[in-house]
Amino acid sequence: MKKLIFFLLLSSNVYAADSQILFVDFKHLVKPITLNEINKIHMNHECEIESKKCLATIKQKISAYKKESKDEKITKGHPASELCHFAGGSSLIYFDKDNNEYDYCKIGNYIINSWDVYYNLK
Amino acid sequence: MKKKLIILFTLFSINSYAEYPYIIPTEDYNNAPVKSFEVTHMSATKSQDDVGLCYGFSTTALLENFRCRSLKISCFTPKEQLSVLDVSSFADSNRRAIIEGGLTREVLSNFAKSDRKVVKEECLNYSQLLAKNVDVDPKDPIAAITAKIDQGGGISRLTSAWNKYKHIGEKKEKMSKDCVHCLAVDIKNNMFQLKTSVDQIENALKFSKSLEEFMYQSVFPKECLEEQNKVEVPAFTIRSFPENGENYNPKILAKKLEQVLLNDIPVEMSMCTVLVSSKDTCPKGQGHSITMIGIRENCSEITKKCKKLVRIRNSYGWDWQKKNNQGWFDLDTLMEASFKFNNHIGKQFTWLEEPGRVLEKRSL
Numbered sequence: 001m002k003k004l005i006f007f008l009l010l011s012s013n014v015y016a017a018d019s020q021i022l023f024v025d026f027k028h029l030v031k032p033i034t035l036n037e038i039n040k041i042h043m044n045h046e047c048e049i050e051s052k053k054c055l056a057t058i059k060q061k062i063s064a065y066k067k068e069s070k071d072e073k074i075t076k077g078h079p080a081s082e083l084c085h086f087a088g089g090s091s092l093i094y095f096d097k098d099n100n101e102y103d104y105c106k107i108g109n110y111i112i113n114s115w116d117v118y119y120n121l122k
Numbered sequence: 123m124k125k126k127l128i129i130l131f132t133l134f135s136i137n138s139y140a141e142y143p144y145i146i147p148t149e150d151y152n153n154a155p156v157k158s159f160e161v162t163h164m165s166a167t168k169s170q171d172d173v174g175l176c177y178g179f180s181t182t183a184l185l186e187n188f189r190c191r192s193l194k195i196s197c198f199t200p201k202e203q204l205s206v207l208d209v210s211s212f213a214d215s216n217r218r219a220i221i222e223g224g225l226t227r228e229v230l231s232n233f234a235k236s237d238r239k240v241v242k243e244e245c246l247n248y249s250q251l252l253a254k255n256v257d258v259d260p261k262d263p264i265a266a267i268t269a270k271i272d273q274g275g276g277i278s279r280l281t282s283a284w285n286k287y288k289h290i291g292e293k294k295e296k297m298s299k300d301c302v303h304c305l306a307v308d309i310k311n312n313m314f315q316l317k318t319s320v321d322q323i324e325n326a327l328k329f330s331k332s333l334e335e336f337m338y339q340s341v342f343p344k345e346c347l348e349e350q351n352k353v354e355v356p357a358f359t360i361r362s363f364p365e366n367g368e369n370y371n372p373k374i375l376a377k378k379l380e381q382v383l384l385n386d387i388p389v390e391m392s393m394c395t396v397l398v399s400s401k402d403t404c405p406k407g408q409g410h411s412i413t414m415i416g417i418r419e420n421c422s423e424i425t426k427k428c429k430k431l432v433r434i435r436n437s438y439g440w441d442w443q444k445k446n447n448q449g450w451f452d453l454d455t456l457m458e459a460s461f462k463f464n465n466h467i468g469k470q471f472t473w474l475e476e477p478g479r480v481l482e483k484r485s486l
Contacts, residue, residue, distance in 0.1 A: 085278075093439075100439075102439055103169050103442075114441075
């Protein structure tokens with residue numbers, strides 16, 4: 001019984017999936033969109049319905065990205081947006097109800113959370 | 123039994139990805155804080171994307187907080203948010219320009235000499251700087267090379283257009299009048315959130331004296347000059363620490379930071395994002411500006427020692443904050459990073475006070 005409790009406590013470390021419901025415009029005039037989480041990556045519907053292909057595409061595009069020594073590289077912006085542009089993507093900034101900003105990356109028809117990609121796929 | 127529970131608790135890993143200087147103390151320090159304080163009247167967390175305007179975001183955070191605190195209004199209302207681009211444009215004392223890399227105290231100093239009116243974010247939105255990347259025909263090598271140069275955010279596109287117009291770089295093509303118009307059309311098509319007209323962008327190319335001025339003139343819609351699209355910031359006093367000649371070290375920085383935060387004032391901090399020895403200067407391009415908005419003390423059940431953490435507001439968007447302990451990091455490491463910035467010449471901290479205010483001596 002103790003071993004079971006121990007195992008359950010450890011397994012509750014698994015990151016729970018959640019959705020982000022975000023506005024695409026600052027003034028919230030356009031209806032918000034839902035970005036569901038698959039394998040720790042928040043993504044749009046187009047990526048979700050073919051998630052294996054979507055994630056494989058993104059992994060392939062960022063595979064050549066090397067984290068250079070900070071001393072050698074001048075990074076003007078933040079690293080997640082740099083990775084997005086390296087992959088040939090375009091930056092998108094989405095907003096929650098309080099106008100906190102979320103970084104997303106558009107690659108073709110796929111829209112994925114830039115920081116999720118940076119931390120989980122790089 | 124209690125010890126077993128503590129050991130089990132420490133096995134829970136906290137999702138944290140941050141690296142120097144954003145250090146999250148070990149898990150045994152992450153239980154409920156003994157003492158905690160967060161600055162009120164803060165605005166939303168924003169993202170600088172791939173543009174070197176971290177100092178502009180910090181400056182805007184200070185101005186928004188000061189204005190909301192003075193007028194006792196909510197800083198989360200969209201119409202009260204200040205345009206980061208407009209605030210950042212005060213970086214140059216002579217002309218309005220978008221300059222990557224700068225200092226908060228210089229922006230504030232130039233702004234204080236103006237009418238202290240700022241365009242609202244809803245008129246001059248930062249998203250205007252974002253650009254879409256074009257799909258490249260893999261069979262066309264010239265297009266591929268050009269696209270590679272043009273790929274990236276809006277700053278890259280504007281810079282590329284400027285360089286082409288000014289014949290800067292390897293390609294020295296004679297620029298006809300039509301091509302100037304073409305450059306402006308290309309910018310308008312690819313920076314999909316720009317509100318400025320093609321004519322305005324074309325004039326910006328022709329009449330700007332520098333790349334930085336061109337960038338500002340390209341993204342600034344004329345309607346934002348109208349009074350209803352601006353807000354005024356009440357008069358303020360700019361404070362920096364250390365001031366000229368003051369002796370300081372990381373511990374003195376920490377003590378001053380604690381005092382200012384506990385007076386309910388956010389503090390902008392310049393720091394080096396790479397670890398350097400005390401004799402080295404911060405490498406070029408590795409400086410960064412953040413805003414500090416809270417302080418707390420956590421104690422370890424195991425060691426019985428206590429550590430202070432500071433909450434930062436980075437310009438890396440809300441996801442970065444969530445993934446990194448909600449922005450709470452080891453205070454000592456951040457003070458070291460700040461101490462090593464700017465070759466020890468001081469003024470690592472900047473904040474705003476009401477004229478005539480005297481800060482109370484406070485500590486956690």
